[in-house]
Amino acid sequence: MGRWQPNARGRLETAALELYAERGFEQTTVVEIAERAGLTERTFFRHYADKREVLFGGSGTLQELFATTLADLPRSTTAMDAVGTTLETVAAEFRDRHAFARQRQAVITANAELRERELVKLASLAATMADALRQRGVKEPAASLAAETGIAVFKVAFERWTASTGRRDLSAFVREALTELKAVTAGS
Structure with missing residues (x-):
């Protein structure tokens, strides 16, 4: 070539x-x-x-997508509903990226330094979401709790998606994780 x-x-x-x-x-x-x-x-x-x-070059774009999606939602949307909508919007951006995401995840999982870097990236995404929630008027600690919870949901969904065959979109895994979170917090 x-x-x-x-x-x-x-x-x-x-x-x-x-x-x-x-x-x-x-x-x-x-x-x-x-x-x-x-x-x-x-x-x-x-x-x-x-x-x-x-492996991490798209982190800035992802961070911006989280922030702008949250900022563009109606102010009347509750913090967790805004986080959920944001997660599904971001997940849609991964359509047709399953093979890459799966390979990337395998490389990261096999290397301690890369796993640490991934955790730093996730922490940065949580901070971005918390800031966007605060700008929407969500007070602390609710903004940080919603953002950290959202990133935990995204992480679990992403790991399940990359371990799957890829027939289902990441968005489906995000919705399932959000449903599980609601069940856990409702005491079910």
């Missing part, structure tokens, strides 16, 4: 995930990723700061 062909970022992502699965994250180098993608190391660094960013 020529270096001039489009979608360098996607090619790097695919190459990295293949190599991480074959050799492990630690044993894979940026040079190997670039070579597998038919690109140069310099091109890799135009798209990613380091090889971890292949």
